Amino acid sequence: MEYKGYTGTVEFSVPDKCFHGHVLGITHLFTYEGSTFDELEEDFKGCIDDYLYDCKQEGVKPQKPFSGTLNIRIGSELHKNIALEARKKGETLNSFIKKALQKVML
Secondary structure (H helix, E strand, O other), X not given: OEEOOEEEOOEEEOOXXXXXXXXXXXXXXXXXXXXXXXXXXXXXXXXHHHHHHHHHHHOOOOOOOOOOOOOOOOOHHHHHHHHHHHHHOOOOHHHHHHHHHHHHHO
């Protein structure tokens, strides 16, 4: 589900007989639930609206989902090899990795 730029999961709990989910791409843990999909969607939207309202009231900037910054652990040898290859091509490490990831996603 998507609402105001935020993405949420849709899951179903058989034992509880309800839908539930959480907001992706931000560090805050927001969960929502509902007996029907419509109730789940309404609770999801309410969760986002409440978060944005609280941020406004507190004078803080809401966290952007999927900010574009990604920290990964790849091991020192791979890190070195990628950095050297990027340098050979006259690119920054960030640019080199971004291009490689874009190729994979096409």
